[in-house]
Amino acid sequence: MLNLYPEIKPYARHELAVEAPHVLYVDESGSPDGLPVLFIHGGPGSGCDRLSRRFFDPNLYxxxxxxxxxxxRSTPYASLENNSTWHLVEDIERLRxxxxxxxxxxxxxxxxxxxALAYAQRHPERVRAMILRGIFLCRPVDLHWFYQDGASRLFPDFWQDYLHPxxxxxxxNLIQAYYRRLTGPDELAQMSAARAWSCWEGRTVTLRPNPDVxxxxxxxxxxxxxxxxxYFVNDAFLEPDQLLRDMPRIAHIPAVIVHGRYDMVCPLDNAWALHHAWPGSELQIIRDAGHAASEPGICDALVRATDQIARQLLDLPQEAE
Incomplete structure (x- = not known):
C-alpha cells in the first residue's frame, strides 16, 4: 500500500479575480519547473485542503x-451568483x-x-492526461439515485435524517424542496437543511464509517x-448525456479512471459507461472501497496513477512493482 506524499506547504498563493463578485483562492506547490497538474475538488461546494497536494510527487509535479x-477560501462564500459549470470551465482556462x-x-x-471532463471537452488542446476518481456523469438518473430514490434503500436510517427538514x-421532488430552503430568507431553515443535506452525503461517502470525512x-x-x-436543480448546466456524447473530442487523451466497487454516491455504472466511451482509458475498480479519495485502496491507486502518468509524460523509467 502506497502512502500519500509528505505534507508540503505552497510556494505561491494567488487571489484570482474572475467574473464579479468572485475571487478564487489558488495555491502552487511542488516543483515550479515540474509537470503542471490541476487538482479539481469535488462537491460542487467543498474546496481544497492540505491533503489535496499529497497525491503527487513534489519533485516531479x-x-x-x-x-x-x-x-x-474563495469569496464570496457559498455564493450562487454567476456560478455554473461553464463559469467554472472558463475559470480553469483563465487560471491556466x-x-x-x-x-x-x-x-x-x-x-x-x-x-474535468467538461473542461477537457471544451479545451482538449490544453490537456495532456487525466486521472479521474469516483466518476459522476451528472445524469438525471444519477441525481435521482442519490437524492430521491435508490441509495435511500441501502441507508434507510440515514435517509430518515435527510428527509427530516x-x-x-x-x-x-427532494432536490427542489431543499433548493427552496437553501435559497430562502429563513437562515435557521437554511442551516438546518444544509446540515441534513451534507450529513447524508458525509455518512454514505465511505465504505466504512469515517468521522474525519x-x-x-x-x-x-x-x-x-x-x-x-x-447545480443539481439545473441538471448541472449540462445537456442530456453531454459528457458521454462529447467523448470523441478527448478520446486521444490518456486517462486513468479509479472507482470504488461499493460507491453508493456515484455507482460504478458511471465509470463503466465512461470507460466504454473512452477506449484508451484504463479503468481500475477498487474492490473494497466506496466513494472517497481517502479510502486506502482508492488512495493507493491514485498515487500510483500520478506516478505512472508523470513517468510516461516525462519519459522517465517505470518503477518496478
Missing amino acids: RIVTFDQRGCG EHLGIEQWVLFGGSWGSTL IAEEERG LEKFSEHALAIARIECH
Missing part, C-alpha cells in the same frame, strides 16, 4: 489547487493563462471528474448544500 466559486501553463494534467474526483407533501462535510455544510443543490 507543479501542483496547482484552487477553490471553485463560492467554495473554501494566469499561471503561464501551456498544457496540464487534470486530476479530479466526484464532481471534480465532471468538471422536508414536509411530507414536498417529498416528491463526516466532520469535513459538516464544516463546509452551507457551501456544499447550497452549491450542490443549485
